[in-house]
Amino acid sequence: MDVLEKLKILTDAAKYDAACTSSGVSRGGAKSGMGNACPAGVCHSFAADGRCISLLKVLMTNCCAYDCKFCVNRRSNDVPRAAFTPRELADLTMNFYRRNYIEGLFLSSGILGTPDNTCERMIETLRILREEYRFRGYIHAKAIPGADGVLISALGALADRMSVNIELPSQKSLSLLAPQKSKGAILGPMGYITEKIKQNSTEIVKYRHAPRFAPAGQSTQMIVGATPDTDYRILRLTEGLYRRYGLKRVFFSAYIPVSDDPMLPLRGTRPPLLREHRLYQADWLLRFYGFQAEELLDEGHQSFHPLIDPKCNWAVDHMERFPVDVNRAPYETLLRVPGVGVKSARRIVSARRFSSLRREDLKKLGVVLKRAQFFIRCAGREERLPGLTRETALRALISDSCRSLLPSGGEQLSLFDSAPAGEEARRWPEASR
Amino acid sequence: MSAAYSYDGTYGGLLCCLSETYEKKEMPAEVLSPEDTQTTLYPVREIATDPEKAARADAAIAEKISPAARELARLGLLTCLAQKELWILRFLRLGFHYGGDAVFMLANRTVLTLNKAVQNLKNESHQYEGFVRFSVFGGALTSVIEPKNRVLPLLAPHFCDRYANEAFLIYDRTHGMALVYQADRREIIPLDDLILPEPDEKELEYRRLWRTMYRTIAIRERNNPKCRRTHMPKRYWKYLTEFQSDDFPRRRSGENSPVRKTAGNALQLPPGRGKMKEY
Numbered sequence: 001m002d003v004l005e006k007l008k009i010l011t012d013a014a015k016y017d018a019a020c021t022s023s024g025v026s027r028g029g030a031k032s033g034m035g036n037a038c039p040a041g042v043c044h045s046f047a048a049d050g051r052c053i054s055l056l057k058v059l060m061t062n063c064c065a066y067d068c069k070f071c072v073n074r075r076s077n078d079v080p081r082a083a084f085t086p087r088e089l090a091d092l093t094m095n096f097y098r099r100n101y102i103e104g105l106f107l108s109s110g111i112l113g114t115p116d117n118t119c120e121r122m123i124e125t126l127r128i129l130r131e132e133y134r135f136r137g138y139i140h141a142k143a144i145p146g147a148d149g150v151l152i153s154a155l156g157a158l159a160d161r162m163s164v165n166i167e168l169p170s171q172k173s174l175s176l177l178a179p180q181k182s183k184g185a186i187l188g189p190m191g192y193i194t195e196k197i198k199q200n201s202t203e204i205v206k207y208r209h210a211p212r213f214a215p216a217g218q219s220t221q222m223i224v225g226a227t228p229d230t231d232y233r234i235l236r237l238t239e240g241l242y243r244r245y246g247l248k249r250v251f252f253s254a255y256i257p258v259s260d261d262p263m264l265p266l267r268g269t270r271p272p273l274l275r276e277h278r279l280y281q282a283d284w285l286l287r288f289y290g291f292q293a294e295e296l297l298d299e300g301h302q303s304f305h306p307l308i309d310p311k312c313n314w315a316v317d318h319m320e321r322f323p324v325d326v327n328r329a330p331y332e333t334l335l336r337v338p339g340v341g342v343k344s345a346r347r348i349v350s351a352r353r354f355s356s357l358r359r360e361d362l363k364k365l366g367v368v369l370k371r372a373q374f375f376i377r378c379a380g381r382e383e384r385l386p387g388l389t390r391e392t393a394l395r396a397l398i399s400d401s402c403r404s405l406l407p408s409g410g411e412q413l414s415l416f417d418s419a420p421a422g423e424e425a426r427r428w429p430e431a432s433r
Numbered sequence: 434m435s436a437a438y439s440y441d442g443t444y445g446g447l448l449c450c451l452s453e454t455y456e457k458k459e460m461p462a463e464v465l466s467p468e469d470t471q472t473t474l475y476p477v478r479e480i481a482t483d484p485e486k487a488a489r490a491d492a493a494i495a496e497k498i499s500p501a502a503r504e505l506a507r508l509g510l511l512t513c514l515a516q517k518e519l520w521i522l523r524f525l526r527l528g529f530h531y532g533g534d535a536v537f538m539l540a541n542r543t544v545l546t547l548n549k550a551v552q553n554l555k556n557e558s559h560q561y562e563g564f565v566r567f568s569v570f571g572g573a574l575t576s577v578i579e580p581k582n583r584v585l586p587l588l589a590p591h592f593c594d595r596y597a598n599e600a601f602l603i604y605d606r607t608h609g610m611a612l613v614y615q616a617d618r619r620e621i622i623p624l625d626d627l628i629l630p631e632p633d634e635k636e637l638e639y640r641r642l643w644r645t646m647y648r649t650i651a652i653r654e655r656n657n658p659k660c661r662r663t664h665m666p667k668r669y670w671k672y673l674t675e676f677q678s679d680d681f682p683r684r685r686s687g688e689n690s691p692v693r694k695t696a697g698n699a700l701q702l703p704p705g706r707g708k709m710k711e712y
Binding site: 003004007008011012014015016028029030031032033034035036038040042043044045046047048049050051052053054056057092095096098099100101103254256270271273347350351353354355357361364365 | 539540559560562563566567568569591594595598641642645646647648649650651653658659661663664665674675
């Protein structure tokens with residue numbers, strides 16, 4: 001089997017991994033080798049599905065001892081199998097990198113034989129890259145659950161980012177669909193890596209040349225829509241992971257049916273992309289906007305509003321906090337206004353020191369007035385919107401792409417229609433939350 | 434009556450224009466650089482570049498306004514903003530009036546316009562850090578790009594650091610410039626045209642491998658062409674290896690037909706001499 005064929009099989013097997021980021025580490029180039037890494041990361045291409053391609057994302061092998069029902073590489077699945085040799089993969093990475101196709105390598109693997117055996121092959125690949133070829137680009141390595149601590153340490157010393165996939169959001173789902181994996185087996189290495197990173201950060205302070213352990217931190221991923229777990233549960237788990245394990249990112253992957261198992265969605269079911277999108281929006285609110293999971297969802301409201309984003313949804317439920325005066329409100333309060341993001345909030349704080357801001361100024365600063373207009377007060381002629389209620393705000397906040405989801409389906413209203421026009425409009429806000 | 438200034442296109446030259454506006458207590462109606470081919474109705478005044486005067490103005494900008502303002506003005510000259518020279522002059526005069534606060538006055542039209550243009554330049558440059566595709570010809574790396582802004586000075590530190598041990602060339606077709614790097618020496622030189630040799634078998638092999646990877650990594654069920662175009666607008670596609678076809682069309686020398694607009698032959702240039710026509 002030639003490299004082309006192997007690459008095809010092993011890329012195909014790796015494509016369901018969501019993470020393809022190359023951020024979080026700064027390393028200059030060197031005369032003795034090739035490559036560097038910049039903190040913001042670089043996207044090198046975008047695939048037909050719109051996802052960024054930053055790293056050469058492949059599996060070491062797609063042969064797997066496990067039989068997880070949701071996974072395309074499960075033992076019982078009849079697909080062509082292949083395995084890279086460490087040398088082949090290292091050469092491929094170097095040649096792609098040299099042509100500026102990629103920012104580095106994302107290496108994961110099926111379990112070939114034992115977890116230790118698999119992990120050793122991955123370490124060998126990374127060793128060739130780092131030590132023989134003096135590769136200074138980005139490497140993301142998957143920690144193999146069940147591998148020995150010594151091997152995980154060796155992997156982390158060579159890689160920039162480590163990840164352990166949490167796969168499914170609850171122990172119950174995990175024991176149903178991935179009987180050979182357990183919560184303990186996943187959280188074990190995750191906790192171990194967190195511990196090593198923490199330990200390493202104190203070493204760096206003491207000794208400038210202490211070897212770095214996974215300097216770009218740790219991430220994880222979970223599948224959304226394969227099990228009945230709710231958004232609330234997923235978001236709580238996400239928040240817990242950020243707090244307890246200090247993760248850099250939690251990725252969500254809308255489940256694409258690859259199995260006929262009766263416990264999973266049927267083949268041909270469309271992946272829950274909107275739900276995934278809402279989860280990412282909420283994830284950003286947790287990481288950059290100072291929101292808590294409990295503020296966005298609670299026991300009574302277990303899933304996100306399909307028509308408006310979580311921030312707008314929070315705002316219309318807290319109308320008593322608005323309008324916010326953009327010329328006076330602190331940064332943290334500005335961040336909570338729909339239509340104002342991290343960048344525009346910073347610009348507002350910077351620009352208002354020199355002149356009080358009017359509505360048209362906000363537009364220049366990048367505020368999305370379509371959403372923000374209901375929640376702000378600014379200088380200049382005030383155009384108060386008469387009779388603003390939760391319902392009218394909701395209706396106005398729905399984005400154009402979500403408008404097609406409305407039950408009325410865009411039918412033109414007629415003056416002479418017998419049915420009262422308000423009927424449809426009144427029905428959906430309650431129905432959809 | 435207001436005049437049009439004509440300068441040599443350099444940052445120093447523009448600073449001499451700035452001095453001129455203060456000396457003559459006026460604002461030019463237009464500033465023409467050597468690239469501007471359009472004629473003007475205003476009386477044109479040639480502004481000579483005096484290095485000493487420019488250095489004095491440059492130091493004054495850093496001291497009386499701020500180093501950030503100097504950076505903004507320098508980068509402004511690399512952007513594709515229409516009448517960028519006028520905007521920079523306006524901005525610097527504003528800066529001399531308000532001091533270091535000028536860069537933060539984002540509600541001001543001049544500051545905003547210049548800021549947006551520079552942001553656009555930085556964004557494009559960052560995108561090109563990813564979208565530059567090198568081909569290996571006899572051990573040296575070569576790439577062609579067609580940016581809107583003059584991104585080469587911004588790309589230089591990134592690529593020189595990354596490929597410290599290589600020799601490479603990035604040709605900016607829009608502006609007829611090339612970034613050349615070899616063994617610690619880097620230079621941006623004017624270059625009218627670049628004719629690439631036939632790629633060898635090894636090069637073709639890696640292009641095939643990359644295209645295979647590119648096609649395979651996409652999840653069919655998630656197909657989203659609009660999202661892809663948002664992140665990677667079609668104007669970049671022309672020189673991206675992943676959009677060229679596997680059977681690289683070989684062009685016999687002597688054949689001088691214009692380049693077709695298919696994805697396959699993005700790197701195939703007609704073997705003619707002189708400046709390339711826009712297509």
